[in-house]
Structures are given as C-alpha cells and as structure tokens.
Amino acid sequence: MKGEHVAALYALFGALVPLTSPGHYIQWHWIQISVANVVVIFLMIVTFIAALLLPFPGRRRRRGDDK
Amino acid sequence: MTRRFRPDVDAPIYKGRYYPYDILKEGTIALVVVSLLVVVCATLFGSPDEPAVTLKQWSTAQPLDFASTALAELDGSSGVAGYGPPYNHNADGQQIGPLTLAKWMGVHIPVNAAEDFVLLPLTTLPDEPTLSAGLQEWAAASDAQRTTWLNAYAKGTMTFSAGVIYDTATGDGPVGLFITDLTSMARTGALDADLIAGRGYYTTDYTKPLLFLADGQWFGQLATAQHLGGEQWGMMNEEGNYPGQAWLWLYTMWYQVPPYNSSWSANADAMVWATMMVLTAILALLPFIPGLRSVPRWTRVYRLIWREHYRDEAQRNAAVKDPPSA
Numbered sequence: 001m002k003g004e005h006v007a008a009l010y011a012l013f014g015a016l017v018p019l020t021s022p023g024h025y026i027q028w029h030w031i032q033i034s035v036a037n038v039v040v041i042f043l044m045i046v047t048f049i050a051a052l053l054l055p056f057p058g059r060r061r062r063r064g065d066d067k
Numbered sequence: 068m069t070r071r072f073r074p075d076v077d078a079p080i081y082k083g084r085y086y087p088y089d090i091l092k093e094g095t096i097a098l099v100v101v102s103l104l105v106v107v108c109a110t111l112f113g114s115p116d117e118p119a120v121t122l123k124q125w126s127t128a129q130p131l132d133f134a135s136t137a138l139a140e141l142d143g144s145s146g147v148a149g150y151g152p153p154y155n156h157n158a159d160g161q162q163i164g165p166l167t168l169a170k171w172m173g174v175h176i177p178v179n180a181a182e183d184f185v186l187l188p189l190t191t192l193p194d195e196p197t198l199s200a201g202l203q204e205w206a207a208a209s210d211a212q213r214t215t216w217l218n219a220y221a222k223g224t225m226t227f228s229a230g231v232i233y234d235t236a237t238g239d240g241p242v243g244l245f246i247t248d249l250t251s252m253a254r255t256g257a258l259d260a261d262l263i264a265g266r267g268y269y270t271t272d273y274t275k276p277l278l279f280l281a282d283g284q285w286f287g288q289l290a291t292a293q294h295l296g297g298e299q300w301g302m303m304n305e306e307g308n309y310p311g312q313a314w315l316w317l318y319t320m321w322y323q324v325p326p327y328n329s330s331w332s333a334n335a336d337a338m339v340w341a342t343m344m345v346l347t348a349i350l351a352l353l354p355f356i357p358g359l360r361s362v363p364r365w366t367r368v369y370r371l372i373w374r375e376h377y378r379d380e381a382q383r384n385a386a387v388k389d390p391p392s393a
Contacts, residue, residue, distance in 0.1 A: 019112070019308045023294055030323050032300050036310040044313075052371050 075361040083376075114309035120289065122262070122276055126253035129285045130227045134250045136283040140180040141245065142217040145282040148180035154278070155179065161337035168337055176274060184279050185249055188261045198248055201241030208240070216240035230254065297322055318343055 024035040072079070126133040139145035143157070151158030152169040153176045160169025186205070189198060205213065216239050223236025223243075232247045252258050262275040280286040287296065295301035302319035305311035321327045321339040331338045354360050363369060370377050 017308070020115075021308060023304070023306070023308050025294060032294075032323075033316075034294065034304055034308070034311060036305070036308050037303060037313045040310045040313050052368070055375070 075357070075364060083380075112310055114305045114307070117306065119273065120280065120286065121256070121259045122253045122279060123256040123259055125280060125283060125285050126250055126258075129283075130232060130250055130254070131225055132284045133253060134225055134227075134232045134246050136279070137185055137246050137249050138217070138220065138242075139282060140184040140279070141186075141242065142214075142221070143181065145180055147178055147278045147282055161334050163334065163337050163341050178275065178278060183275060184262075185245060188252060188258055189245060189248060191257075191261055192248065192252060195248065198241075198244060201244045204241050205245075212240070216242045220246070298328070317346075 019036075026033050026035060026038060122133070136145065140148060143149065147154055149157050151160035152172060152174050153160070155174060155178060159167045162168055162170070186202065190202060192198060208216075220234060220236045220239035220242040223234040223239070226233045230251070232250045234243050234246070236243060249258065252261075259276055262279070263270050263273060290296050290301065291299065293306045294304045295306075297319075300316075300319050300323065302322075303312045303315045318339065321342055322335055327335050327338055349356065349359070
C-alpha cells in the first residue's frame with residue numbers, strides 16, 4: 001500500500017516535471033547549458049541572496065536580552 | 068613600538084558584548100535539514116541508472132561500425148592502439164609542454180589492441196578449425212605480410228547481411244575471417260564476457276570493453292544524443308531533463324575554448340587539469356596573495372551579513388559623539 005502511494009507521488013511529480021523527456025538546452029554562442037542546470041544555478045543564487053538578506057533567527061530574543 | 072595595523076591581514080580586537088551561542092544545536096539542525104533535503108532531492112531528481120551498453124548491443128545495432136573498428140584495432144590505427152601511456156608505448160600520451168606526464172607514469176593498464184580486442188578473443192571460440200588455421204597463419208606471418216593482408220581487406224567493400232559481415236576484398240589472408248567471426252562472436256554476447264574474463268565473478272573492471280566501445284562511432288553517437296559529448300559541456304549534463312553536475316562548469320568550460328579545443332586539443336585533458344590545479348592553488352593560497360585577499364574587504368559583503376552589528380555600532384558611536392542633552 002505504501003509502495004502504491006510512493007508510485008502515485010512519482011507519477012504526480014513526473015506529470016508536473018517531465019524529467020525523462022528529451023532534454024532542453026540553451027545555446028548562446030559557444031555556451032551550452034541545460035535548462036535543468038540553469039534552474040539549479042538560479043536556485044543556488046536565490047539561496048545565497050536569501051542567506052545574505054534574511055535576518056538571523058533569534059535576533060529579537062538577543063535584542064530583548066540587551067534591554 | 069606598536070606594529071602598524073594592516074587591514075587586509077590583521078583583525079581588530081572585538082570590544083563589544085559576547086553572547087552565548089549553541090553551535091552544537093545549530094550544527095545538528097543543519098545536519099538533519101540538509102540530510103533530509105539530500106534524500107528528498109535525490110529521490111525526486113536523481114537520474115535513473117541506465118544499464119551499461121555492451122559490445123553485443125553495438126554489434127547488433129551497427130555491425131559495420133563494429134567491424135570497421137575491429138579492423139582498426141587489428142591494424143593499429145584505432146584511438147586506443149595509438150594512444151600511448153597508460154595503455155601502450157605507441158605515443159607519448161598526455162603531456163604539458165615538455166612535461167610528458169603520462170609517459171612518466173608508465174604503461175600501467177597494458178592494452179595491445181590487436182591481441183586483446185581481436186586475436187585473443189577469437190582463440191576462445193570452440194570448434195572453429197578454419198579460424199584456428201587462420202590464427203596460426205597470422206601468427207607465422209611477417210609484419211609486412213600482415214600489412215599486405217590488412218591493406219587488401221581495407222580496399223574491399225564491407226557489407227552486412229543475414230547476421231554476417233562480408234567483404235569484397237581479395238588477397239586479405241585470414242583478416243576477413245577474423246572480422247566476420249569477431250562480429251558474430253560479439254553479436255552473441257561472448258565477446259563482452261571474454262573481455263572481462265579473469266577479473267573475478269563480481270568484476271567492476273570494464274576497461275577493455277569500454278576502450279573498444281570508445282574507438283567506434285556508435286558509443287559517441289549515444290553520448291551526443293544525450294548531450295553528454297565533450298564538446299557539448301557533457302561533463303555537467305545528465306540524461307533527459309535531469310539536473311546535472313552544475314559545479315563542473317569551470318572544468319568543462321576549458322574544453323570549449325581555444326587553445327584547449329584547438330592547438331592544445333591533443334593534450335586537452337592534461338592542460339585542463341593543470342589549469343584547474345593552478346586555480347585551486349590560487350584559491351587555497353588566497354590569504355597570502357596581496358590584492359586578491361583584500362577583495363572581501365573592498366566588496367564589503369560582510370557588512371551586509373553583519374548589518375545589524377554595524378548599525379548598532381554606528382548608533383553607539385553617534386551617541387558618544389553627540390550625547391543627548393540633560
């Protein structure tokens with residue numbers, strides 16, 4: 001039963017993101033990169049920027065200690 | 068006498084307040100979260116393990132390409148036959164300028180293309196008196212005679228029909244028989260088994276079949292169709308739409324640009340490796356390289372990360388400079 005749930009989850013995910021279909025590639029002059037890799041790099045940049053800009057957790061508590 | 072403060076090397080003494088911080092707690096949370104992410108992402112985005120391609124598949128899909136490659140292995144014109152170290156002494160192998168790196172390391176994976184890929188596998192075929200006679204004839208022949216046979220076979224036209232390789236060549240001695248029988252042997256799967264024989268039941272050493280495959284056209288076509296070719300940034304790609312090894316972008320980039328893909332192409336592997344080692348050394352020695360080590364100080368990204376601290380510090384300094392009136 002659990003296996004069926006996992007298979008159903010895979011099927012749902014596969015329908016949303018068809019990973020097994022022929023790959024899509026971006027070509028710009030001599031640079032060639034897959035769309036999947038572009039997405040990964042974009043997410044890494046977003047994560048990096050978020051790490052810079054999001055406040056540290058526990059900041060309010062520490063400030064409260066100061067007072 | 069006090070030493071002058073060097074901003075790109077020295078760190079100022081911190082005079083602010085210290086706070087307790089449970090780094091073990093943070094480390095544990097980070098480990099658990101990252102481990103979960105790894106498992107989930109590997110489950111959802113991990114590319115399927117394609118079964119390894121075989122000589123049987125190759126000789127079935129493209130028998131003429133297989134037979135042509137077998138001939139190249141026999142006459143010594145294949146990529147592996149003329150590669151040099153670590154497989155043989157027929158060239159200097161990969162080098163960086165005058166530094167013959169591969170030659171220094173020596174031939175530690177010996178491959179005699181004609182013997183290992185063609186002649187020895189043929190000796191394992193049972194009940195083949197004509198082939199046995201041909202192998203004996205080949206063994207007894209001089210190099211000049213072998214070359215004459217090989218040239219004669221190459222002048223003929225190769226065809227494939229009813230599961231058998233034919234060639235219109237005449238005066239080719241036993242060469243035609245070798246190519247025909249080796250192709251038939253490969254199509255049964257016996258050649259795959261023979262090239263890994265003697266390496267244990269659970270062998271993971273597929274060097275010889277892989278080298279043989281790499282000399283043909285078919286294997287490269289498979290890779291190109293999946294965007295895995297060297298000239299396609301293949302090192303960082305995966306099959307289909309699966310994300311690949313994006314972090315290898317710099318390593319594979321060198322293969323796409325001159326002189327690595329032009330005048331250095333014969334030694335591209337060694338040159339790219341050397342380039343990456345130089346860049347890695349620069350990264351490792353960054354704290355000791357004037358100018359480069361100051362880049363973080365100039366870009367001031369650290370002030371963005373610790374903006375709260377610097378804001379508080381600015382407020383304190385302003386309060387000291389301009390105290391509120393009573």
